[in-house]
Amino acid sequence: MRIKRLLKRAVLQDRIGQGLIMAGPRGVGKHKFAIALAQALNCLNPVEEKSLPFEGDGCDVCLACRRIARGEHADVRTIAAEKQVIKIEQTREMSREAYFRPYEGRRRVYIIDDAERLNEKAANSILKTLEEPPRTSLIVLITSKPYALLETIRSRCQILSFAPLAADELEAHLAANFRRPPEETRLLARLARGSIGRAMEIDLGEYRAHRSAMMEIIEALAITRDTILLLDRAEYLGRKLERAEFERHMDILMVLLEDIFHLKLGKPAESLTNADIGERLSAASEAVTLDQIMNWVEGIEQLFEKMTRNINRHIAMETMLIDG
Ligand SMILES: [Zn+2]
Structure with missing residues (x-):
């Protein structure tokens, strides 16, 4: 998808700040994209695309890419709600770490899933980090309710909106990743109304x-x-x-x-x-x-x-x- 390529390129060329909000309905691939972005930023042999000479994509196979995909890379962390809220205990360590140089890669990436669930203290600690952003860190806030984030956080981040996938796009994705009769893939893509997540849940x-x-x-x-x-x-x-x-x-x-x-x-x-x-x-x-x-x-x-x-x-x- 074009917007994603442009964004990735912008990140790689250091043109975006240290805060990014990925907003859009559930199940359209926001988290997956955040991971791909973290891979692109830390890949050991970035793939250069001929059409976009300056874009390096994660190679998916090097040690860094694999560690990121498995959630084992020291510089890439995902923070998610435990029992509906994200608490200060979960963000405190990140706020401290963010100021240090990356441990094994080139850039620290913190992915906050369902960021609308940050409680007040946790949101404020993130805000502080965004106010004096360390250049070697990137905070990615993922949410289906961008309006529920603190205005002060929103104003310090670039916002990237994810639209629901078109039925055709979803169908192509399902066909490429799962083996099913084409007729079923097609039905599923239409029933899921643009959400990969929903498509996975339909029986x-x-x-x-x-x-x-x-x-x-x-x-x-x-x-x-x-x-x-x-x-x-x-x-x-x-x-x-x-x-x-x-x-x-x-x-x-x-x-x-x-x-x-x-x-x-x-x-x-x-x-x-x-x-x-x-x-x-x-x-x-x-x-x-x-x-x-x-x-x-x-x-x-x-x-x-x-x-x-x-x-x-x-x-x-x-x-x-x-x-x-
Ligand atoms: Zn790689």
Whole structure:
């Protein structure tokens, strides 16, 4: 990614200061990038890219690169919250060390994960270091909530924003790193909405099973008008499932309706989140009108609203599926 290259080059040419904030949603590779940056700064044989003659990338294989990747390099440390907070005890040593020359590499790099979790004292100790920054150290604050950092910290750092990955980028990343049938990789990339972290957490087998159950509801509503199946599903979703589980099912139902909506608007089947069941979705889309889809979406939203008011979920579910 271009911005990352430019940043890395800037760091290597010493054009950025000693503080850097990497801001962006979880799971888009901020930590990984911080590690790559630390490797580039300390690599024993930096790789020079032909297109960018001054950029040295970490080689990934030298002793320094490997030690950094394993978290064993004396000059590269990651600090993360223990029990939701980062305390002064965790940053004190860093604040002292930062003033000394690097121990084995060229530059000390401190990576603070979830920096919004720094408590007041810890944040102030970091601020102090940033006020008189040692040239041989770099502090990288990683956060999904940059606005939650002290304004005084933010003003002393360069901020680098990470956007969610485009579905195509994510798909390419997953394809390069994990062996899966292309169809699954594609589905996963679309479901993960730009986050590698989320993609790792999705259980595709479970997703497919839930999806199939939700698809049957749509088909019963749109095509077969199978009231018995609908009553049965209302009972299952309304009574048998835990709340979190129920919400996961409703999320899937929403994504399916969104796909059908897109088909109705004439978008190609390959562009759907659930492109792998494109034919089933097409059949459903031919049987419904745009208005019906909108009504269902509205019905689901009302259902959630009723649930927050503690109205019986089962009755609400029946109303939506049978009378709606
Ligand atoms: Zn190296």
